[in-house]
Amino acid sequence: MSLNQIFLENERFRISYYFSLERMILSLKSVGLINPPLVCFRDNHFILVSGWKRVLACREISLSPIPVQVSEEEDELKTFLLAFFENLASREFNLIEKAEILSKLKEFGETEEKIVRQFLPLLGIPSTFSHLDTFLSFSGFEPELKKLIVKKKMPFSSARLLSEFKPRGRKLLLPLLLPLGQNKQKELLEDLQEVSRKSDIPAEKLLASKEIQDALKSERLSPLQKSDKIRFLLKRKRYPSLSSMRDSFDSLLKRIDWPKEISVKSSPFFEDEDVSVSFTFRNNVEFQRHLRKLQKLASKKEFSNLFK
Amino acid sequence: MIRSRYLPQKVFVEAGSRDFPFTRRILKNLPKVPIEIISRPQELIENIKTMRDAIEEGKKYLLLTRQKGDFIKPCPCTPHYIGCNYYIINLDLNCPLDCSYCILQSYLSSPLITIHVNIEDLWKQLDIFLHKKRHSALRIGTGELGDSLALDHITESSKDLVSYFRRKRNACFELKTKTTNIENILKTDPAENVVISWSLNSYRIAQEEEKGAPPVDERIDAAKRVSDKGFRLGFHFDPIIRYSGWKEGYREVIEKLLKTVDPSRIAWISLGSLRFPPPLKPVIKKRFPRTKIIYDEFIQGKDGKIRYFKPLRLELYNKIVSFIREAGGKEVPIYLCMESGEIWEKALGWKPKGKEEVECSLSFPLDLP
Numbered sequence: 001m002s003l004n005q006i007f008l009e010n011e012r013f014r015i016s017y018y019f020s021l022e023r024m025i026l027s028l029k030s031v032g033l034i035n036p037p038l039v040c041f042r043d044n045h046f047i048l049v050s051g052w053k054r055v056l057a058c059r060e061i062s063l064s065p066i067p068v069q070v071s072e073e074e075d076e077l078k079t080f081l082l083a084f085f086e087n088l089a090s091r092e093f094n095l096i097e098k099a100e101i102l103s104k105l106k107e108f109g110e111t112e113e114k115i116v117r118q119f120l121p122l123l124g125i126p127s128t129f130s131h132l133d134t135f136l137s138f139s140g141f142e143p144e145l146k147k148l149i150v151k152k153k154m155p156f157s158s159a160r161l162l163s164e165f166k167p168r169g170r171k172l173l174l175p176l177l178l179p180l181g182q183n184k185q186k187e188l189l190e191d192l193q194e195v196s197r198k199s200d201i202p203a204e205k206l207l208a209s210k211e212i213q214d215a216l217k218s219e220r221l222s223p224l225q226k227s228d229k230i231r232f233l234l235k236r237k238r239y240p241s242l243s244s245m246r247d248s249f250d251s252l253l254k255r256i257d258w259p260k261e262i263s264v265k266s267s268p269f270f271e272d273e274d275v276s277v278s279f280t281f282r283n284n285v286e287f288q289r290h291l292r293k294l295q296k297l298a299s300k301k302e303f304s305n306l307f308k
Numbered sequence: 309m310i311r312s313r314y315l316p317q318k319v320f321v322e323a324g325s326r327d328f329p330f331t332r333r334i335l336k337n338l339p340k341v342p343i344e345i346i347s348r349p350q351e352l353i354e355n356i357k358t359m360r361d362a363i364e365e366g367k368k369y370l371l372l373t374r375q376k377g378d379f380i381k382p383c384p385c386t387p388h389y390i391g392c393n394y395y396i397i398n399l400d401l402n403c404p405l406d407c408s409y410c411i412l413q414s415y416l417s418s419p420l421i422t423i424h425v426n427i428e429d430l431w432k433q434l435d436i437f438l439h440k441k442r443h444s445a446l447r448i449g450t451g452e453l454g455d456s457l458a459l460d461h462i463t464e465s466s467k468d469l470v471s472y473f474r475r476k477r478n479a480c481f482e483l484k485t486k487t488t489n490i491e492n493i494l495k496t497d498p499a500e501n502v503v504i505s506w507s508l509n510s511y512r513i514a515q516e517e518e519k520g521a522p523p524v525d526e527r528i529d530a531a532k533r534v535s536d537k538g539f540r541l542g543f544h545f546d547p548i549i550r551y552s553g554w555k556e557g558y559r560e561v562i563e564k565l566l567k568t569v570d571p572s573r574i575a576w577i578s579l580g581s582l583r584f585p586p587p588l589k590p591v592i593k594k595r596f597p598r599t600k601i602i603y604d605e606f607i608q609g610k611d612g613k614i615r616y617f618k619p620l621r622l623e624l625y626n627k628i629v630s631f632i633r634e635a636g637g638k639e640v641p642i643y644l645c646m647e648s649g650e651i652w653e654k655a656l657g658w659k660p661k662g663k664e665e666v667e668c669s670l671s672f673p674l675d676l677p
Contacts, residue, residue: 116358129360130594160590198603239605242617269607271618273650 003064006055007045012076013083015093015100016052017143018150024057033058036067038086040079046070050083077108088122095159096146098123099138106136137163145170148177155182161189165203172207175216179224184231191234198238206234245270249306256300259293275306313461313489314404316341316370316421323347325372330425330463334372337462341370349373353418361595366419367404370462375399375424379433383452386646388610390660392578393667394447397434399424399465400454405486406519408596409547412453414588421454423463431472438476447670448473451484451505458487466492474499480575480670482542486521488530498538503575505542506531508565510557513549517599524561528568535573546580546645548624549601550616559631566635576670577632579655580645581624583615611646618651625655641670 037051048055049071058066073079084101087093093101101123105115112132120127125135138159141149149159162170173192177185196203206212215221215229236243249266258264262279277294281287297303319341325331326345335343346352349371359365379398385391401422402412424430450456450469460466466483470493473481483493484505493504506527509517514524522530535541543565548558582601584592592602609615616624629642643666644652653659660666 128358128362133360194603198600239617241605241619242607245617245619268610269617271607271610271648 001039001046001065001068003055003059003066005046006039006068007047008055008059010042010045010047012042012047013049013080013104014052015083015087015097015104017096017100018147019053021053021057021060024053025061028054028057028061028063033063033066036069038069038071038082040071040073049079050086077105077110080104080108093123094150095154095156096138096141096150098125099135099141102132102135103139134160134163142167142170144174148174152177152182152185154185158182158186158189161186161193164193165189169203169207172204175223176227176230179222179227180231184227188227188231188234191231191238195234195237242269252302252305256297256302258297262290262293273307314458317368319343319370319372320346320349320352320420322349322371322373325374325425328374328425328427330423330427330465331372333464334370334423334425334462337464338370349420353420356419362419363413363591363595364406366402367406367421369420371418371420371422372425373422374426375429379424379430380437380448385663386611386613389646389648390644390652390666391663392447392643392645392670393663394449395437396452397430397448397450397469398453399427399430399450400459400463402453403455404458405455405521407486407521408517408519408592408599409549409582409584409601411584411588413591413595414585416453421459423459427465427468434472434476438479442478445478445480445667447480447482447667449482449484449505451482455485455487456483457485457489457493460489460492464492467496470496470499470502473502477501484542484544486518486527488522488526490530490534493534493539494537500540502539503542504531504534504539505544507544507546508561509545509547509549510554510561512551512553512557513601517549517596517601525564528561528565531565532568535569540573540575541569542575542577544578544580544645545628546578547582548579548628549582550604550620550624551601554624555627558628559635562628562631562637563635566632566637571637571640574637574640576641576643577637578643578645579625579628580647581616581621583609583613583646585613589614610648613646621647622651622654625651629655643670 033054035051035054037054038049039046040049041047046068055066058064071079071082073082084105102115102119105119106112110119112129116127116129116132120131125131138146138149141162145162148154149162162173165173173189176188180188192203192206195201196206211233212230215226215233218226221229249270253264262277264275264277267274267276279290281290316338319335319338321331321335321343323345352371356362356365356369375398381396381398383392383394383396385394401416401418401424402420403410404421450465457466469481469483473479474497480501480503482503482505484507486507490504508514508524508527511524514521521527531541531543545558548554551557582604584602586608589602592599605617605620606614607617615621625644625647632640632642642656644655647655649659660669
């Protein structure tokens with residue numbers, strides 16, 4: 001079938017987006033198209049059921065005509081299941097693909113009950129209606145956000161947090177999330193949401209605040225620095241007492257002129273009264289020098305404030 | 309749950325559990341409730357766990373089954389903080405009340421309200437356990453994985469438990485509740501080694517976060533009636549929760565409590581600030597979207613649980629201890645639940661060396677053979 005005969009604008013059975021064609025093109029150029037894509041006939045057109053990557057890669061290198069399999073199944077759900085099971089057998093699905101699959105199953109008339117009991121386990125998702133709801137909400141995400149989730153391999157927990165923001169909030173968050181790794185993304189989302197809920201200020205309003213906007217508009221800062229600065233601002237709002245205690249601890253170290261070569265740490269979150277110091281040395285002279293410095297520090301009046 | 313007594317929509321009886329006398333008693337007390345005998349409770353549990361709110365769904369049903377393991381376990385308390393040497397009896401699992409902060413929401417693997425009906429095994433296990441511990445005083449109770457009295461109109465187990473422990477002088481037995489389900493207690497002779505306890509909170513927290521539980525004043529009135537009957541009382545301010553106006557909120561309820569009940573009849577008051585394992589947070593967020601209690605300034609403690617930043621906890625304890633002392637509870641034993649030695653020292657003026665010392669400070673002088 002000539003590629004022109006496949007009406008690619010109809011994506012009703014498509015579940016995969018945001019993939020790279022590079023390797024597929026290499027494969028096509030090396031050994032040709034081995035597995036024919038699956039098409040069906042709808043609304044006077046042949047449309048693609050399964051094999052989007054293959055067909056798009058063929059189009060990219062103008063490989064046409066190509067062999068195809070034509071499904072004569074007329075039922076939408078049964079046709080979609082052909083695509084689903086073919087993919088299920090051969091690869092893992094990402095978070096957004098899982099969301100699209102579940103959304104399509106529902107769209108094509110599968111009952112929620114059957115989706116929860118039969119399809120969620122097949123997708124490695126806990127078999128609960130809550131999980132179905134959450135994944136269905138992912139399918140409604142904006143395309144740019146879906147792309148970010150796929151490209152950054154965002155974990156379920158962070159995507160779930162995103163689903164709790166309104167579309168406008170998600171749009172504002174996108175540039176902040178882009179430069180960050182998974183852990184920092186989650187931290188930022190959590191802090192923003194929790195500050196918002198605690199203070200009854202919508203997240204969109206918090207993101208539009210002057211200090212956050214100043215950081216975003218700064219020409220001196222790189223995208224990563226902007227995100228980090230905003231993360232820091234949110235952290236201070238979320239944990240004011242802890243931040244203030246950390247500030248006091250740091251400023252005390254400065255005041256008593258704590259030497260940089262000796263590291264000093266409070267217990268995590270100041271939960272214990274313990275303070276630990278560590279330093280490295282190569283010989284007795286260096287060791288003695290560090291000890292003298294520590295003794296000098298300990299004799300300072302303000303030193304005991306470290307333990308308050 | 310509404311404030312009236314809990315009635316399940318249906319009782320599921322595991323096939324092997326239907327002939328126990330305790331099962332017959334429970335079913336007799338639920339004459340109009342449909343019953344279904346099931347052979348595989350796990351299938352029912354898994355089915356309910358798929359529901360959008362499995363926890364709420366599970367509260368609609370009662371499962372009668374057997375305790376296949378030990379009824380008695382040491383209270384797990386929490387690592388790295390001071391425990392209280394308490395033992396728990398797992399007769400019931402889960403609770404018809406629906407408190408937003410309840411740890412059972414993420415702690416138990418089954419959402420069903422479950423009663424273990426092989427109570428004869430409990431007595432045997434208790435006999436052996438208490439014999440082994442006969443040279444030490446111990447505290448033991450049923451209110452850890454469920455409310456001790458919320459199902460008592462169905463099970464009447466309080467009568468059996470009080471009667472059993474009355475004869476066990478090295479044990480101090482506690483029933484812990486938020487309910488006013490005290491009819492059976494009032495029909496039972498008191499025993500000095502039995503303590504009936506109430507979990508209390510500020511009026512606002514009780515109203516906003518303790519869905520289905522009676523108002524605080526009704527709990528205090530129930531405590532007064534039980535005290536008048538001759539039982540000793542315990543109170544648990546746990547979890548203590550910060551909010552705008554918390555000081556006034558807790559002072560108010562403490563004053564009311566100590567005006568209503570005789571402080572000399574209070575065996576102990578425990579204090580514990582809000583803390584929870586990390587997996588509970590998304591559950592609370594989803595099930596109680598309006599609550600703000602999880603958005604305060606928490607840190608991850610040494611035990612991995614989420615708890616208030618230390619200075620905030622200390623402020624809570626200091627204030628509440630002073631409210632108790634000022635309101636007439638000068639001599640009432642107070643202990644902290646799952647707290648560090650430093651907090652004990654700063655809030656209560658002494659630091660137990662371990663859970664045995666906490667135990668010693670609380671155990672009523674019992675007759676040890």
